[in-house]
Amino acid sequence: MGYTALHAFRKTLQGKPVLIFRMEMGSLENYRGSDLTILHVLAKMIGASLRHWRWSAYIFASFVHPSSYALAARYCPIVWPNRNQPTPGAYERLLQALADDFQLAPVNPPSPRVRQVSWITRETTPLVWDPQRNPHVAYFLEANPGYGQGQGLLTVIRARLPDLLLIFVRFAYVRGRRLLRSR
Numbered sequence: 421m422g423y424t425a426l427h428a429f430r431k432t433l434q435g436k437p438v439l440i441f442r443m444e445m446g447s448l449e450n451y452r453g454s455d456l457t458i459l460h461v462l463a464k465m466i467g468a469s470l471r472h473w474r475w476s477a478y479i480f481a482s483f484v485h486p487s488s489y490a491l492a493a494r495y496c497p498i499v500w501p502n503r504n505q506p507t508p509g510a511y512e513r514l515l516q517a518l519a520d521d522f523q524l525a526p527v528n529p530p531s532p533r534v535r536q537v538s539w540i541t542r543e544t545t546p547l548v549w550d551p552q553r554n555p556h557v558a559y560f561l562e563a564n565p566g567y568g569q570g571q572g573l574l575t576v577i578r579a580r581l582p583d584l585l586l587i588f589v590r591f592a593y594v595r596g597r598r599l600l601r602s603r
Contacts, residue, residue: 422446424457428468430475433517439477440518441465441579445488446541459595462588469581477579480518482572483560485541489573490556495590498578501533503559515574527571534564537572 422445429440443461469477479496483489493499500511507515516532524535552558564573577583 426461426464437475439472439475441479466584479577479579481575482524482535482537483575484567484572486557486560489560490554493556495587496577497583497586500576511576515576519574533574534571538570540570
């Protein structure tokens with residue numbers, strides 16, 4: 421029980437056509453971690469990427485919860501920012517341009533990677549993701565300590581067709597193993 425919304429935007433950035441995916445997902449607590457709606461979303465993104473195969477493609481997010489960022493960091497081959505290395509200048513500029521284009525206001529005091537999205541997840545406390553066990557959660561909490569007040573961490577994920585296929589395979593493999601173990 422929940423919802424999923426996927427939007428694909430055709431934009432021109434630096435004179436080149438770019439496909440930008442944005443999505444929202446939410447589910448009731450009893451249904452988290454067991455649904456496969458992400459595979460359906462990935463299939464839709466793959467279809468759009470096939471139709472625009474010559475374009476660069478990215479998933480642009482302003483994550484408002486550690487679990488969302490940790491999921492992306494686990495399955496996606498290229499996620500910026502990340503805990504392992506500084507964000508390249510081109511991706512930093514892309515993050516800022518998309519944040520401005522989608523009218524995401526900087527938090528006060530200004531933080532270039534954290535924007536006010538004005539909505540929160542229902543579950544902001546207690547934190548059930550252990551930052552000691554999940555380094556992606558620890559990074560998110562350090563980068564966006566105000567997530568409980570409706571602040572989102574700007575994130576860009578490269579979403580070329582090979583990237584999306586790899587994400588799909590990784591996710592299906594892990595979820596498939598989990599389903600088989602539970603039987």
